[in-house]
Amino acid sequence: MADGRAARGARTREAIVDATIALIREQGAAAVTHRAVAARAGTSLAATTYHFATLDDLLVVAFELLTDRTVAEVERFRDLVLAGDVGLIEAALDFVEQLDAEQGFGADGMLELAYGAMRNERLRKPTRRLVDHLSAPFADLIGTDSARILVRALNGVLLYHRAVAPGRLDHELRSDVTTLFDTFGLTGAVRQRLEED
Structure with a gap:
């Protein structure tokens, strides 16, 4: 019983x-x-x-679970990219547009967590955890610090595009993501890894 x-x-x-x-x-x-x-x-x-x-208790648990699911999805995309099955930019844009709650919370969820953390101190730890975990799959390619800064910068790019063109991909977003990855050396690091394999 x-x-x-x-x-x-x-x-x-x-x-x-x-x-x-x-x-x-x-x-x-x-x-x-x-x-x-x-x-x-x-x-x-x-x-x-x-x-x-409390709602804080609920939000913390929900965001921690979403973080785990999202990191797993980023790792899946990374593995597809490093296997040569999908291009880096296409994988990033697929992640941005991802809407499957079973797989994670994609770009919009990352932004919601950041907004929540601005007002709720208990969400700051999950926010830091998300950035650390999302950057981990790229740390061996461009270094830990660069990977963390890249994830933070990507959040800013996504925030801008969600604000001005919600719900759709556009050429400008593709261009911004490409420039960001090139600037941080991720594109070159992926290309080099593929050539080595």
Whole structure:
């Protein structure tokens, strides 16, 4: 009996976190309320507040899970690029346009986390963790410090493009990403790695 209750509790908690992720992806972190999450998860408000007493608790858990999923997706793209299966810029733009919440939260989620961290100190640690983890797949190519700065700069480029042309890729974004990767030496490092293999 206790095992069944624990399993139901774990499923409810997972549904709550998944509902939070969906709300963040669709409407932004500002849309996350206990009531909105409960409605989206198909659970009671009491269950939502039982598992996550504060919205901060819920947002931290959701962003940490999204970070793990996003890093896994970046690593997958990196492996495809280094295997020569996809070009570097195409992989980056695919990541930017990614909308599958099961795989991560892509560019919009990274921006939501950064916005949240400006106002919520508890989200600053997940924000630093995200940058560190997103830069790790490129550290062996261009160095740890350059990889971290590249990820931060890419966030700025994405913020600009999401603000002026939300929901669509354009030539200017492709050009900006290409210039950024060239400037940090990532394009050349990938080319060299492919030639060595």
